[in-house]
Amino acid sequence: MRALTQKDQPNKGGYLVIKKPWPSMLRTIWGDNERYIETYWEKFDNKYYVAGDSANMDQDDFFWIMGRIDDVLNVSGHRLGTMEVESALVAHPDIAEAAVVGMPHEVKGEGIFAFVVTKGERPLGAMKNEVTETLRSWVSDQVGPIAKPDEIRFADNLPKTRSGKIMRRLLRSIAKGEEITQDVSTLEDESIIKQLQQNE
Structure with a gap:
């Protein structure tokens, strides 16, 4: 493999x-x-x-x-694989992990919502805005302008099961602003959910 x-x-x-x-x-x-x-x-x-x-x-x-790899977003009529955007994000030297899901968008139909874990400390305040713009430009250069994430949220980790699988259904709910009603008993660290929801 x-x-x-x-x-x-x-x-x-x-x-x-x-x-x-x-x-x-x-x-x-x-x-x-x-x-x-x-x-x-x-x-x-x-x-x-x-x-x-x-x-x-x-x-x-x-x-x-x-x-x-078949998780596909329809952004302004363009079909984009979430993997393409995730691969571009993790190719950045400062990024450890990334997960991308779709979110409702009034103009595009579907927007790109990225959840990112940096290799250093989680960026906050002005630094967060700076890193966000850097990553949006990076993805644009790597994949194309249509692939720029509309929203990027940073966390200390991604919501994963104890076996290490990213719980994308939770990320989709967060991206849509929905209340988490799914079972989270298999989550390794439940505090990550609040961190991502609050967008600290």
């Missing part, structure tokens, strides 16, 4: 792919082999099986699953 990135360097987001076949792997889609090849193989010239998740490889060569 590997996380394919441009230079395959640690701390870069990429597609989680599997290099070698295994006994119980999916071999086709019944009645639609072309779709099977297009979905799982064509992305990297039929050399790697695309698992459908994005991943991040850390300095110790461990993989961190970041989420589904």
Whole structure:
């Protein structure tokens, strides 16, 4: 397995792919082999099986699953994968983690809401505004102006289960300004939710 990135360097987001076949792997889609090849193989010239998740490889060569690559936002009629924006954010040297979800937007239909964890202290006050603008420009340069996050919130961590999975449904609720009614008993640190809601 590997996380394919441009230079395959640690701390870069990429597609989680599997290099070698295994006994119980999916071999086709019944009645639609072309779709099977297009979905799982064509992305990297039929050399790697695309698992459908994005991943991040850390300095110790461990993989961190970041989420589904098919999470797509419709921003002003443009289809954008959340992974594209997340990968751009974590490629910034000061960013440790990022998660992106959609939010309602009066003009665009759907806006981009990013939750970010920095490598140093969480930026506050004027520093927060400065880092926000830096990241918006960074994403614009990396992906394109349409991908600039409309809102960026910083936290000490992202809301994760004890097994390390990011709870995106909670992030979607926060982005929409909804009350959290979901079960949060599996959260590793419930205080992160309040931190993200209050946008300190």
